[in-house]
Amino acid sequence: MIHCKRCGSPIPTADVDCAKKLCTCVKCCTLFDCGVALAEDDNAKAACAIGRARPTMPSGVSVAHDGGELRIRFRWRRSDVTLGYLLGGLGFMALALVGPYVTDFDALMVAAALLAGLAGIVSVYWALVSMVDDTRVRVGGGRLTVTRAPLPWPKRTVAAADVEQLYCMERAHRDRPHPGDGSVSGYRTFDVMAKRRADRDLVLVTELPDPEQALFLEQEIERALGIRDKPVAGELRPAGEAAQ
Numbered sequence: 001m002i003h004c005k006r007c008g009s010p011i012p013t014a015d016v017d018c019a020k021k022l023c024t025c026v027k028c029c030t031l032f033d034c035g036v037a038l039a040e041d042d043n044a045k046a047a048c049a050i051g052r053a054r055p056t057m058p059s060g061v062s063v064a065h066d067g068g069e070l071r072i073r074f075r076w077r078r079s080d081v082t083l084g085y086l087l088g089g090l091g092f093m094a095l096a097l098v099g100p101y102v103t104d105f106d107a108l109m110v111a112a113a114l115l116a117g118l119a120g121i122v123s124v125y126w127a128l129v130s131m132v133d134d135t136r137v138r139v140g141g142g143r144l145t146v147t148r149a150p151l152p153w154p155k156r157t158v159a160a161a162d163v164e165q166l167y168c169m170e171r172a173h174r175d176r177p178h179p180g181d182g183s184v185s186g187y188r189t190f191d192v193m194a195k196r197r198a199d200r201d202l203v204l205v206t207e208l209p210d211p212e213q214a215l216f217l218e219q220e221i222e223r224a225l226g227i228r229d230k231p232v233a234g235e236l237r238p239a240g241e242a243a244q
Contacts, residue, residue: 002037006030029174029186058213063220069140070224072217075133082130089123092116129153135205137217139224144194146204158194158202165195166222167232168214171207190214192221195232211236 002011004025011023011034021035057063061074096117103109133148144163147155174186189207192214196202204221208214215238222229231237 002034002041004028004030005032027186056212056216058210058216061213061216067140069138070220071140072137072220073134074213075135082127085123085130086127089120089125089127092120092123094120096120125151137205137221139221144204144221144225156202156204158196160225162196162198163194163225163227164197165227165230165232166204166218166225167193167195168211168218168236169193169234170211170236190236192217 002016002023003009004011004023004027007025007028007030009025009027011025016023016034016038018038021033021038022031023034023037024031058074061072064071064073093116096113099113099116100106100110129148129151133151133153136147136149138145138147139160142160143157144160145155145157147153169191170188171191172186172188187209189209190211190213191203191207192205194202194204205214205217208217214236219229
């Protein structure tokens with residue numbers, strides 16, 4: 001695998017521009033020439049030569065075909081983000097409990113405390129969902145459904161006939177510059193989207209940490225729905241393919 005010349009982080013094949021022989025490291029925001037490394041990395045070289053290579057099944061993903069239905073089950077985690085939501089939520093809840101007492105139950109402070117408490121509850125619950133739940137995708141019975149369990153979470157469902165195309169989008173998240181050297185770190189996540197015929201696009205799965213997970217889900221769902229892949233403007237493409 002190719003590694004960043006600055007920070008040493010591994011570079012997935014999705015971040016390799018095969019035509020220009022350039023790599024992008026989203027960890028330290030560095031663009032560098034990877035021509036020599038690309039020539040020595042058999043996996044990256046093969047992906048560039050093939051074009052749209054079918055992703056292998058990512059770890060932690062299970063796929064089952066039952067009575068003509070496709071069922072995909074997987075679990076994804078970003079421990080640093082989950083911990084941030086958990087600590088932030090607990091902080092809001094503490095503020096909601098202590099704030100009114102400190103201000104002798106001032107009306108404005110009580111209202112602010114209620115809002116802080118609500119935000120805290122939502123953040124803590126989201127952190128628990130991220131730690132405990134599995135994501136489950138089902139294609140069958142004329143519908144495409146995405147649910148999370150065992151903790152309740154709103155499901156996403158769409159009629160199979162209404163789905164025109166599946167595609168993936170990348171979202172970059174940047175931290176504030178480091179006060180010492182001004183360096184900027186960050187991370188990225190990936191969404192699996194459904195392009196609908198008669199309505200706006202629907203987010204099926206959000207904030208996946210690995211592009212291979214997103215691309216795998218896209219292709220498996222398209223195959224189950226009998227959809228031929230077509231480029232969508234701005235979408236994430238596998239290594240060796242130019243973005244449209």
